Amino acid sequence: MASVALQNLVKFYGKTQVLHGIDLTVADGEFIVLVGPSGCGKSTSLRIISGLEGATSGDVMIGERVVNNLEPKERDIAMVFQNYAIYPHMSVRRNIGFGLRTAKMSKADKTARVDEVARILSMTELLDRKPDQLSGGQRQRVAIGRAMVRDPAVFLFDEPLSNLDAQLRTQMRLEIKKLHQRVGNTIIFVTHDQVEAMTMADRIVIMKEGRIQQVGTPQEVFHLPANLFVARFIGAPEMNILKGHWRDGLVFLDGVAPFKSDVSSLLKSQPVLVGVRPDHLTVGGESPLFAGTVNVLEPLGSETLVYVTVNGTEVIAKASGRAPPAVGDVVSLSASAEDMHLFDETSGQRIT
Amino acid sequence: MNHSSASFGRSVAAHSILLLYTVIALFPVFVIVINSFKSRKAIFRSPLSLPDEQTFSLIGYQTVLKQGDFFLYFQNSLTVTVMSLFLVLLFGAMAAFALSEYRFKGNSLMGLYLALGIMIPIRLGTVAILKLMVASGLVNTLTALILVYTAQGLPLAVFILSEFMRNVSDDLKNAGRIDGLSEYRIFFRLVLPLVRPAMATVAVFTMIPIWNDLWFPLILAPAEETKTVTLGAQVFIGQFVTNWNAVLAALSLAIVPVLVLYLIFSRQLIRGITAGAVK
Numbered sequence: 001m002a003s004v005a006l007q008n009l010v011k012f013y014g015k016t017q018v019l020h021g022i023d024l025t026v027a028d029g030e031f032i033v034l035v036g037p038s039g040c041g042k043s044t045s046l047r048i049i050s051g052l053e054g055a056t057s058g059d060v061m062i063g064e065r066v067v068n069n070l071e072p073k074e075r076d077i078a079m080v081f082q083n084y085a086i087y088p089h090m091s092v093r094r095n096i097g098f099g100l101r102t103a104k105m106s107k108a109d110k111t112a113r114v115d116e117v118a119r120i121l122s123m124t125e126l127l128d129r130k131p132d133q134l135s136g137g138q139r140q141r142v143a144i145g146r147a148m149v150r151d152p153a154v155f156l157f158d159e160p161l162s163n164l165d166a167q168l169r170t171q172m173r174l175e176i177k178k179l180h181q182r183v184g185n186t187i188i189f190v191t192h193d194q195v196e197a198m199t200m201a202d203r204i205v206i207m208k209e210g211r212i213q214q215v216g217t218p219q220e221v222f223h224l225p226a227n228l229f230v231a232r233f234i235g236a237p238e239m240n241i242l243k244g245h246w247r248d249g250l251v252f253l254d255g256v257a258p259f260k261s262d263v264s265s266l267l268k269s270q271p272v273l274v275g276v277r278p279d280h281l282t283v284g285g286e287s288p289l290f291a292g293t294v295n296v297l298e299p300l301g302s303e304t305l306v307y308v309t310v311n312g313t314e315v316i317a318k319a320s321g322r323a324p325p326a327v328g329d330v331v332s333l334s335a336s337a338e339d340m341h342l343f344d345e346t347s348g349q350r351i352t
Numbered sequence: 353m354n355h356s357s358a359s360f361g362r363s364v365a366a367h368s369i370l371l372l373y374t375v376i377a378l379f380p381v382f383v384i385v386i387n388s389f390k391s392r393k394a395i396f397r398s399p400l401s402l403p404d405e406q407t408f409s410l411i412g413y414q415t416v417l418k419q420g421d422f423f424l425y426f427q428n429s430l431t432v433t434v435m436s437l438f439l440v441l442l443f444g445a446m447a448a449f450a451l452s453e454y455r456f457k458g459n460s461l462m463g464l465y466l467a468l469g470i471m472i473p474i475r476l477g478t479v480a481i482l483k484l485m486v487a488s489g490l491v492n493t494l495t496a497l498i499l500v501y502t503a504q505g506l507p508l509a510v511f512i513l514s515e516f517m518r519n520v521s522d523d524l525k526n527a528g529r530i531d532g533l534s535e536y537r538i539f540f541r542l543v544l545p546l547v548r549p550a551m552a553t554v555a556v557f558t559m560i561p562i563w564n565d566l567w568f569p570l571i572l573a574p575a576e577e578t579k580t581v582t583l584g585a586q587v588f589i590g591q592f593v594t595n596w597n598a599v600l601a602a603l604s605l606a607i608v609p610v611l612v613l614y615l616i617f618s619r620q621l622i623r624g625i626t627a628g629a630v631k
Contacts, residue, residue: 052526073532085523089545099531146531 002063002076002153002186003028004049009058011044011210018044020210021058031180031187035197036207036233042190043158045207049188050079050156062154073102078147079156082163084139086131086146092118093127096145103150117145120182137168144176148183157189161196173199194234198222206230228273228348231341237278237305239341240315244274246342246351253290254311263342263351272351275341276315278305283319285334294329308333381607388412388600395596412597415588416605419598424577425584430609432494432580433562436501440558441551443502444509445517449539451510452517453525463514469507474500475567485572492575500568505558516550517543552617559617563610581606 004026011019019041026032034042047053049060051072060067067075078099086095097114105113118124121141131139140160147155157176161169177200180187191197197204198218206213206221206229214226225231231239244251247269250258281289283306292310299305304324306317308331317333325331342351386402387395394407401407416422451463474481481500482491490496520543528538544551569583585602588595 050526050530052529072530077530079527079530081523081527083521083523085521085527087524087527087542102532143527146527 003030003061004154004186004188005059005061006045006049007059007061009045009048009060010056011041011048011053012056018210019048019055022210022212024205024212024215026186026188029184029186031177031189031200031202032205033189033191033197033201033203034205034207035191035194036213038192039209040207041210042192042205042207046079046156046158046188046190049154050077051075076153077156078150078152078154079158080140080143080147080160082159084131084143084163086139086142088131090130091127092123092129092131092134092142092145095131095142096127096149099146099150113149117149120148120179121145136164137172140164140172141175144179148179151183151185153186155185155187157187159191160189161191161193169196176200194236198234204234206233208233224350225275225341226350228275228343231275231343231350235277235279237316239275239277240281241343242274242276242310242313242315243345244272246270246272251340251342259289259337259340261337261340261342265352271345273343273345273348275343276335276339278316278318280339281315281317281333281335283317283325283331283333285332288332288334291330291332294325294327294331297324297327299324306331384600385604385607388597388604390597392597395600409597412595412599412601413605415595415598416601419587421576421579422581422584422602422605425579425581426605426609428494428578429563429580429582429606432497432501433559433610433613435494435498436505436562437555437559439498439502440505440509441555444506444554445513445544445547445551446539447506447510448513448517449543451514463510466510467507469503470511474504478567478571482571490572492573492578494573494578496572497568497578497580500572501562501565505554505562508557509554512554513547513550516547520546555617556614559610559613563606 004024006022006024009019009022010017018039022041022045034045036042044053048055049062051067051070051074055068062075062077072079087098090098093114096117097110100110100113103110114127115124118127121144123138123141123145126134126138126142131142134142140163143160160176161172164172173196176187176189180200189196189200201218203215203217204221205215208229214221214230216224216226221230221234225234225239228241232241242253244253246252246261246263249260251261251272251274252258253274290310292308292315294306294308295314296307297304298307299321301321303321304319306319306325308315308317310333315333317331319325319331343349344351383399387399389403389409389412390407391409391411394401394403394409403409447466451459451466485491485496490499524542524546525538528542533541564582565580566582566586569578569580570586573579574583581602585599585606588598588602
């Protein structure tokens with residue numbers, strides 16, 4: 001087991017810069033998720049950690065060692081790929097045992113180790129099959145088994161669940177999380193799915209265009225997003241963003257009664273962007289913020305998503321699943337002040 | 353109903369075309385084989401009839417087996433074919449791997465250069481090759497033939513194999529790297545098994561022309577101890593008299609080893625080995 005540190009990692013592909021100085025410290029035994037839209041540099045970062053690619057500049061440390069110039073096999077890591085990448089011409093047993101090939105262990109020990117891994121992943125009865133006789137979920141489990149068998153210091157996962165169907169993905173998500181709780185190795189997990197990130201991570205790293213936007217626990221990135229990008233990326237449906245103006249401790253939205261906001265860093269009057277999540281914007285409620293006409297309803301069972309036009313802007317709110325408003329109704333929407341996020345209009349940074 | 357009868361008609365049509373082609377393709381071989389079992393008179397009297405009690409004769413085979421060292425010729429042919437095949441597959445696959453796997457300056461130019469040999473027949477260089485072999489003292493050795501055939505087979509092998517190797521998933525090779533495999537092991541243990549069908553194709557395409565070649569054995573290695581089967585069979589073809597029994601028997605015999613080799617490779621031509629590896 002080991003910690004991982006990235007120091008000022010920069011990567012160029014030809015003249016295109018894909019990583020602009022990544023600094024990140026992953027604690028020993030931590031489950032960290034790199035998340036972001038495609039092309040944000042998350043997979044490149046992972047490949048640099050694995051040693052499959054070199055960084056243009058900057059350092060990668062695993063444990064106490066700087067591993068910049070080490071081959072992947074010398075880094076004490078294991079990686080699980082999106083396409084599973086299990087060897088098609090070998091049985092499950094040989095696939096899992098393949099990583100032990102070079103290990104200095106007796107044959108009996110190796111067999112015992114493979115059996116143990118198979119037991120943990122509950123696939124003992126599949127050991128003699130060939131990969132083409134396995135389902136997608138089972139193949140992914142073989143790939144995880146192959147990574148586990150060497151008991152590496154760090155597990156790297158490169159979007160391992162993207163090829164699975166929705167139900168299987170939920171199930172594997174849980175299994176990987178349980179696995180982490182059981183074996184406790186450091187895990188670095190790359191995904192583009194914010195739900196995967198939220199559900200599995202100890203800490204989430206949100207990236208965009210080769211830069212880290214925010215590092216924090218799921219609670220932090222959800223409740224205290226560092227900027228507009230994070231606010232929009234995390235949470236579904238997307239956060240509502242409204243134009244407003246801050247003056248003397250009050251936020252004025254177009255055509256809406258001003259509400260109090262005691263942000264200390266703002267001195268003078270200035271335009272702001274106000275964000276509020278659909279989850280926190282409820283139809284009806286005690287202190288109505290604004291009113292609008294219902295456009296579309298999306299019933300989800302336990303609740304109903306309500307698309308409301310307020311002064312020409314469409315916002316999403318939540319209503320109860322049992323008694324939703326009807327299309328065309330004029331409804332009032334309310335949110336508590338602590339669920340309102342203020343962002344700088346030009347930089348998009350959170351105002352605190 | 354309509355649909356199934358239409359597809360039935362189509363499959364009958366397809367099969368009859370294929371059957372017709374098979375008959376046309378196999379007919380000369382068939383004629384060679386049946387006539388090799390007939391007496392000389394019977395060959396000329398009715399070349400298309402099967403051997404019967406009166407016309408059946410093994411005289412051709414007896415002549416071939418008595419005449420000189422036909423076993424040696426077979427051995428020479430086999431040595432040359434198998435060695436060239438081995439070298440073509442080995443070096444062709446290695447070059448293809450390098451071209452498809454590594455990014456280096458002049459990669460595509462190198463690929464083009466290696467593929468150029470497909471378009472330029474190697475026989476154009478016969479005089480230069482002969483001079484080269486004389487200078488290096490390789491005339492009348494099997495090595496000369498092996499070297500020439502290796503050079504002749506490489507362009508197509510590199511071309512076909514590099515296309516196939518590009519389709520082997522990068523993740524698979526990277527998984528191997530993380531599992532601690534050297535580049536050689538990735539090549540031999542992961543990539544080669546996955547391109548086996550392509551290797552078999554290349555093997556068949558390379559093997560047949562080498563086995564059948566008369567040109568280079570005649571020029572580079574006509575000595576008695578380095579004769580190949582095709583060259584050996586020429587003994588029976590004279591300017592004025594041709595011993596047809598012997599020629600046909602020699603040719604029939606020459607089919608056997610190449611048929612065996614083909615059967616070995618065609619068993620490897622099973623597709624779908626990679627299916628299921630990568631979704």
